[in-house]
Amino acid sequence: MVIRSRDMKRSLLVILILNTCCVFSQIAHDAYYLVGCFENGTTEVQFALDAEEFFYVNFKREEVVYTLPKFVVDDPSHIFEIPHLYRDAARAKALCPVAAALIKAEEKNPPEERDPPESILYPAEEVQLGVEHTLICFVNHFYPPDIRVSWTKNGDLVSEGVSLSRYFLNNDQTFHQFSTLTFTPREGDIYSCTVEHLALARPLTRIWEPEFTHPSPGPDIFCGVGLTLGLLGVAAGTVLLVKGHHGQ
Structure with a gap:
């Protein structure tokens, strides 16, 4: 278990790290069970497998919410006993005041560095x-x-x-x-x-700032320009021919 206290005024975190946790196969996986205890009394409980969140607990609705797509796990109850998960999360939530008291007792130790976002x-x-x-x-x-x-x-x-x-x-x-x-x-x-x-x-x-791609003039405009120039050329040639005819 790893207990981190970077800012006692804002939050407390108790992180249980389970290494080489074999869940789906014989291949080793890294699992993280996170309990977040906050000064305002709220608690967050999450479970992540190989850096991907697997589920979190909604205490207001008293339920476990699975966040993995169904093509990964169609029925999570085949892997975990859902009522058991919620009971464990509720027990972890009840331990938050104990963890807070433990860390407050060690307040004299220099706080860990904060990480800017x-x-x-x-x-x-x-x-x-x-x-x-x-x-x-x-x-x-x-x-x-x-x-x-x-x-x-x-x-x-x-x-x-x-x-x-x-x-x-x-x-x-x-x-x-x-x-x-x-x-x-x-x-x-x-x-x-x-x-x-x-x-x-x-x-x-x-x-x-949004950047919009405006449509280019395109071949239709160039075709129109070419046609106009061509008609002007024909007109000019006609005038020259008429003038030449009268000059004879």
């Missing part, structure tokens, strides 16, 4: 003028897992059409998270995604 901002697909699209702000490699993401359009804060995913555990015990913005691009619009985190001296902002 990195972020990139990009559209989900090729952008077309006047068509609804999605912008993705991907935030990665941060610890502790508390971030704040905000969006602007042309300098004004935007809240409509904004979503923020749960955080996901990386192999190095940092985290990553996605925020998305649904928008309809217009000429001249400028969007930004700003990330705030304890490890940042100032907010981290990424700016994105």
Whole structure:
């Protein structure tokens, strides 16, 4: 078991790491069982297999939510006993106050370094003028897992059409998270995604401006231009012929 306390004022994390866990076959796999205990009383429980999240626990609904696609695991109950998983998660949640007290008792030790986030901002697909699209702000490699993401359009804060995913555990015990913005691009619009985190001296902002590919003149216009020039040439030749005829 690994207990990490990077910021006692914000969050506590208890991470149980199971190495070489054979689940599907005789091949060794790395499994991570994560229990996140937060100061506001909330608890997050996740299970990841080979850096891919397998399931998380929704305590409000009192259920285990599987996040792997069905083509990987059609019926998770064949692998895990679901009621047993929820009972274990509830017990882990009950241990959060104990873990908090344990870490607070060791507060005199120097805190571990915080990891500042990195972020990139990009559209989900090729952008077309006047068509609804999605912008993705991907935030990665941060610890502790508390971030704040905000969006602007042309300098004004935007809240409509904004979503923020749960955080996901990386192999190095940092985290990553996605925020998305649904928008309809217009000429001249400028969007930004700003990330705030304890490890940042100032907010981290990424700016994105839609670029539209306008259709080129194409062969039809060039054909029209060629036809016009050709007709002018015929007219000029006719005038010359008429003048030559009268000059005879």
